[in-house]
Amino acid sequence: MNDDDLTRLLQQHASRHPADERLRAAVRTQMALQAAAQEAPPTVPARSGWRERLARLTRIHPALAGAGGLALGVALTLSAVLVAPRLATDGMLPDDLVAAHVRALQIGPLYEVASSDRHQVKPWFQGRLDYAPTVLDAPLREQGFALLGGRVQAVRGRPTAVLAYQLRLHKIDLYAWPAERGSAPEKLQRRGFNLVHWSDGTMQYWAVSDVDGAELERLASAWRTAAAH
Known part of the structure; x- marks a missing residue:
């Protein structure tokens, strides 16, 4: 008896019982997890942090380099302004x-x-x-x-x-x-x-x-x- 014969016998004679909602939910979750793990998208490079933005700002505007706390405040403000829209619109x-x-x-x-x-x-x-x-x-x-x-x-x-x-x-x-x-x-x-x-x-x-x-x-x-x- 080959696999096809066994499959036909099971289809014809095996009893069937509908799965309850708990089992169906568990199966859907495991299938989704497995699919996500197999099809995970390429890693997206992390966005530059406020230190990198501050470094770019000081290269563009040297006056900020000596501003200390002011430059830090500017960098943190820009971080809040620039990062949030990217989170909202990035595909x-x-x-x-x-x-x-x-x-x-x-x-x-x-x-x-x-x-x-x-x-x-x-x-x-x-x-x-x-x-x-x-x-x-x-x-x-x-x-x-x-x-x-x-x-x-x-x-x-x-x-x-x-x-x-x-x-x-x-x-x-x-x-x-x-x-x-x-x-x-x-x-x-x-x-x-x-x-x-x-x-x-x-x-x-x-x-x-x-x-x-x-x-x-x-x-x-x-x-x-x-x-x-």
Whole structure:
């Protein structure tokens, strides 16, 4: 009996049992992780830090070289102004966020502060970021999205707030950093993972997960509604 014969016998006589949602979710997650690991995009060179920008500025404007603290302040200001728009508009950003999400799932940490209470998670970011991210718990929990905790993730060399949520067995990373303009939710997909991006004019958000795109859009809608009140 060859493989084809065995396959036909199994198809004709083997009993079939539908997988429950827990097993289906676990299989989808593992398939997405494997696909992401096999198809990971080439490493994108890190953006220059403020020291490199300061060095370029002093070469262009020698007067800044002796300004000390003033030059440092200028460099830090330029860093905040120049890096954030690149994060917002770079076409490779969704791939980078998916890769970061996969690393967090595979080797961790998914969160550095573990809590379902925003009053525990939000203060944890103090001193770790130069901005204060919004953290929501109850309004999202009512929609099935449970807050697990938060972490700081380097995105293109910039420390970025990440909130970890869970919907059934699916883990969701919500990346947040300052923004100057508002934008309606936009849905994307990369290597089996779904992403939804939106901005409220103060912060911009990227939700990343293997959960259905419609569920991420539902999270974005619940977030926008809660944040507006």
